[in-house]
Amino acid sequence: MTPFERVDLNKADLEQADPSNADLARAVHGKADLNKTPPAGKALAVTARNVVKAFGERKVLDGLSLDIAPGEFVALLGRSGCGKTTLLRALVGIDAITSGTLSMPPVRAAVFQEPRLMLWKRAWRNVALGVRKPDVQQLALKALAEVGLAERAHAWPATLSGGEAQRVALARALVREPQLLLLDEPFAALDALTRIRMHQLILTLWQAHLPAVLLVTHDVDEALLLADRILVMADGKVAAEISNAGARPRHIDDPQLQEKRRQLLALLGVEEKPTYAAYVAQQGAQLDALHAAQLEARRDAEAQLQTETQPENHSETQRIRVAA
Amino acid sequence: MSKSLSLPLDAGVAEKATPKAGRVRIAQRLSGLAGLSRIASPLVLLLLWELASRLGWLPTRIIAAPSAIVGTFAEMVWSGELPSHMLVSLARIAKGLSISIFTGTALALIAGLSRRGEIIVDSPLQMLRTLPFLALVPLFILWFGIGETPKIALIAFGTVFPIYLNLYSGIRSIDVKLIEAGISLGLTRAELIVHVILPGALPSFLVGLRYSLGISWLSLVAVEQINATAGLGYLVNSARDFMRTDIIVVCLLVYSLLGLFTDFLVRTIERHALAWRPSFLRS
Structure with missing residues (x-):
């Protein structure tokens, strides 16, 4: 099995097999499914059909199709170089696609891995940048208050910590009231504790404003904790899809999430790391086998020695006996 | 507890701080002197120039006093x-x-x-x-x-x-x-x-x-x-x-x-x- 082989399971079959796992197994539909016209009446936030983006000869996006419903939180996983960032840039509007159709809402906002703040503008001016509404300053201050940075509104970006700068970037995205929020590994450069707090913040903000969210990430756990649906990208297409509509707040040690985690890691072609206990057990078994083999070898050698020296031994005992 | 502990600590800090402050003041005074000595040399040159002009060694045609x-x-x-x-x-x-x-x-x-x-x-x-x-x-x-x-x-x-x-x-x-x-x-x-x-x-x-x-x-x-x-x-x-x-x-x-x-x-x-x-x- 190649790492990204599409799991051609029928959704109905899986639900029948184990109804409790319905959402877990509601996996994986291929291009055939998506090539149908989207369901009428319900406008989608993002519709991509056979999107191709080529840089010279190389097709980074190669017939990608994708739907995101309004208010849906979708995570996009994939190994580096699979085209995640290219798709995101196309959705942001930085790059044009080579062919195919891509429709997205007019009001979009993006948060990148780096905060990308204009160092020469104070925090609130960064938030207000490009907002064409009356009373921009009030809106910017409100957005900063929402990310918990009201008192840092007049700070220069260079004086903000990494987490604070990223929250300003988040406020800058939110103040636009986007219908589609694009997040390109926004937590990758933060320390573990800040990342946990940012996860909670992003969920709170998402539930308050309900934009459609596309989160590009390397972190399987992050995707499992945050998203309603997880897409796995490979070779410029959506190779697999896992539904993840469990209730929030979620804990990564939830067995259902662990099961999905294993699935995702397999789809990403990553062997799960053995736990320490498993490692010890494996090493122990190896040592036991080694000892057993050594013991056996020694026994064999002794036995051989005994058979070779038996007559001599025998005479010696005899001699001792004689002496006695 | 904090009082009995903090007292000797403070005293130690004070003891250390005084000679340091003294040294800083001396250093400032020295740097002030150095600044003066830097001005001294041009001043002497100016005086020599003035003297030379007054004595007629440097005519105004060349340069004024x-x-x-x-x-x-x-x-x-x-x-x-x-x-x-x-x-x-x-x-x-x-x-x-x-x-x-x-x-x-x-x-x-x-x-x-x-x-x-x-x-x-x-x-x-x-x-x-x-x-x-x-x-x-x-x-x-x-x-x-x-x-x-x-x-x-x-x-x-x-x-x-x-x-x-x-x-x-x-x-x-x-x-x-x-x-x-x-x-x-x-x-x-x-x-x-x-x-x-x-x-x-x-x-x-x-x-x-x-x-x-x-x-x-x-x-x-x-x-x-x-x-x-x-x-x-x-x-x-x-x-x-x-x-x-x-x-x-x-x-x-x-x-x-x-x-x-x-x-x-x-x-x-x-x-x-x-x-x-x-x-x-x-x-």
Whole structure:
């Protein structure tokens, strides 16, 4: 099995097999499914059909199709170089696609891995940048208050910590009231504790404003904790899809999430790391086998020695006996 | 508990602090003395110069006595002669520099923001840059006559290159990610220039402006020799005709003071306009 082989399971079959796992197994539909016209009446936030983006000869996006419903939180996983960032840039509007159709809402906002703040503008001016509404300053201050940075509104970006700068970037995205929020590994450069707090913040903000969210990430756990649906990208297409509509707040040690985690890691072609206990057990078994083999070898050698020296031994005992 | 513990600690700190503070004070006094001794040597030279002038070893034709120069300076300020000539010179510089800042910025934007613009603008400017612009005086006189135009044009020509070159490289070195962020925020091209590109290139621009100001004083000396009837250069020239070395030295002093002043001006601009820079924030 190649790492990204599409799991051609029928959704109905899986639900029948184990109804409790319905959402877990509601996996994986291929291009055939998506090539149908989207369901009428319900406008989608993002519709991509056979999107191709080529840089010279190389097709980074190669017939990608994708739907995101309004208010849906979708995570996009994939190994580096699979085209995640290219798709995101196309959705942001930085790059044009080579062919195919891509429709997205007019009001979009993006948060990148780096905060990308204009160092020469104070925090609130960064938030207000490009907002064409009356009373921009009030809106910017409100957005900063929402990310918990009201008192840092007049700070220069260079004086903000990494987490604070990223929250300003988040406020800058939110103040636009986007219908589609694009997040390109926004937590990758933060320390573990800040990342946990940012996860909670992003969920709170998402539930308050309900934009459609596309989160590009390397972190399987992050995707499992945050998203309603997880897409796995490979070779410029959506190779697999896992539904993840469990209730929030979620804990990564939830067995259902662990099961999905294993699935995702397999789809990403990553062997799960053995736990320490498993490692010890494996090493122990190896040592036991080694000892057993050594013991056996020694026994064999002794036995051989005994058979070779038996007559001599025998005479010696005899001699001792004689002496006695 | 905290009281009994903190007392000896505080005492220890106090004990340590006193000799340290004393040492700092001594060091300050020493550096003050060093500052004085630095002034001492020029003072002695000045005194020797004054002495030589008084004794007739240095005739006024060669150079005037320091006291005479100070007297002339005071007299020229008092009579309003020096300020009025200075104003004329400053106005020429202001006009020339505003032309060069405007054209330099426009050219840097054209070359910095598009490949085609770079091809059209950059190579001719790089060629013109190597011309010693003071050699253009005869040509400028033929083109613009001997009025104000050639003077201002020559100042503008001489100062446009540092502004163009620095701003151009500043624009080119702006992080593409910031421009992409600007695009993702829905900025128009004009807004990108105003909010992202020009502020981002401002530090480089100010470096260019400093060079340009230096060049503007240099070109002023040259252009004010073209049939001028006012200005510092005119003062120097007419003083030469009357062998007034005191006036010449006064003008030289004014040049150097104005150079210092403009440098101070740019630094003040930097402190305000670049207040966001991490290096300024730390200080």
